[in-house]
Amino acid sequence: MSLLRQFCSKLAPILVNNSVRSTQNVSAAITTNRFFSNKPAPYEIVDPKIEKQEQQDIIKKVNEQVNANQQGRIFAVVHLAGKQFKITEGDVIVVEGYWPPGPGDKLKLDKVLMVGAKDFTLIGRPIVEDGLANVTATVIEKTLSHTKTDFKKKRRKQYKNINFYRIQQTMLRINTIDLSGKLNNPPDVTGTEHRIL
Amino acid sequence: MVFTTAVNFIRSRGPDEFWRKRKIFKLAAHFQGRKRNCYSITIRYVHRALVYATKGRKLKKVDMANLWEQRILSGCEQHGVTYPLFKESLSRSGVMLNRKTLADLACWEPQSFKALTDIAQARAAQDGLNVSKSLEPPSGVVTRGMIK
Structure with missing residues (x-):
């Protein structure tokens, strides 16, 4: 799974400069709109070698920062029990409704949609590469919410209905968020990680 | 308890009046004026508040x-x-x-x-999406071969 990268203010000006690219604007040739339902995008001819170099430079900078452990505090967006949570280390998140894991269970959250650090953000399409980000969590408590009153009443219609209910809640402590794998280094074969062969 | 008549038996059913009313008064503790002190007024406003709470949960x-x-x-x-x-x-x-x-x-x-x-x-x-504003691709995003 490939990743989109975008460097934030600190690194972007150094890395990418449009004037450095050997581009040639040919948009003048396609000004007519007759045969397209949408406006054709003006395109530019880019040297693939230079572009590849730019990509590798960005990836290298991220890898260097991660290896030197200078990325700072990391946040991640995970998909868990049908909801998305933006989390960082030490957070407690609440999963509502029926959810099987019990107290003390240690979990690895696999569906990581986004990882962000001080100078870079990794955006998954829709999730980041398997094994790149390592998010672990522990179930610390299973409990019920406070009692909620469901009261319905219609005036002058002799209709009144009252119910009480509580929702199951699971508290989850986020233990670690690491960037363990190497960026843009996908395995040759994917899809077999969770299979017993 | 001994009930000499059926009328007395019917009147003494259910929880004691004091405790039955106290449940409602507890919900009305933060109301103002007679809404919190007089039961017949309290019960009206407590019902109204509970209906609002139920609807509000969806509106939230x-x-x-x-x-x-x-x-x-x-x-x-x-x-x-x-x-x-x-x-x-x-x-x-x-x-x-x-x-x-x-x-x-x-x-x-x-x-x-x-x-x-x-x-x-x-x-x-x-x-080439139809956009009203003229958009130049921002510098710093390397798209070719990555956004497909």
Whole structure:
């Protein structure tokens, strides 16, 4: 799974400069709109070698920062029990409704949609590469919410209905968020990680 | 207890009046004036409050959704992308962040949100989407071979 990268203010000006690219604007040739339902995008001819170099430079900078452990505090967006949570280390998140894991269970959250650090953000399409980000969590408590009153009443219609209910809640402590794998280094074969062969 | 007549038996059914009323008065402890002291008035307002609470639980979800949309909209406007274009481009790029998360990012992770709008702009320019504003692909986003 490939990743989109975008460097934030600190690194972007150094890395990418449009004037450095050997581009040639040919948009003048396609000004007519007759045969397209949408406006054709003006395109530019880019040297693939230079572009590849730019990509590798960005990836290298991220890898260097991660290896030197200078990325700072990391946040991640995970998909868990049908909801998305933006989390960082030490957070407690609440999963509502029926959810099987019990107290003390240690979990690895696999569906990581986004990882962000001080100078870079990794955006998954829709999730980041398997094994790149390592998010672990522990179930610390299973409990019920406070009692909620469901009261319905219609005036002058002799209709009144009252119910009480509580929702199951699971508290989850986020233990670690690491960037363990190497960026843009996908395995040759994917899809077999969770299979017993 | 001994009931000499059927009338007395019917009158003494159920929980004691004091405790039955106390349950209601407890819910009305924060009301003002006679709404908290006189039972016949209290019960009316407690019922009304409980109905509001039940309805409000649904409305809260609607309100939150509106708030998220507004936050994303503001973030988009800041970077010169329209909201529909932003959503369309992101889904075309396979970015499946929901509105709650996007709103969180717009609030608390401005740099990451800008990255998303940049990607959306680049994608829109690449696909030639109909956009009212003229969009130049932002510098710093390498799209070729990556957004497909």
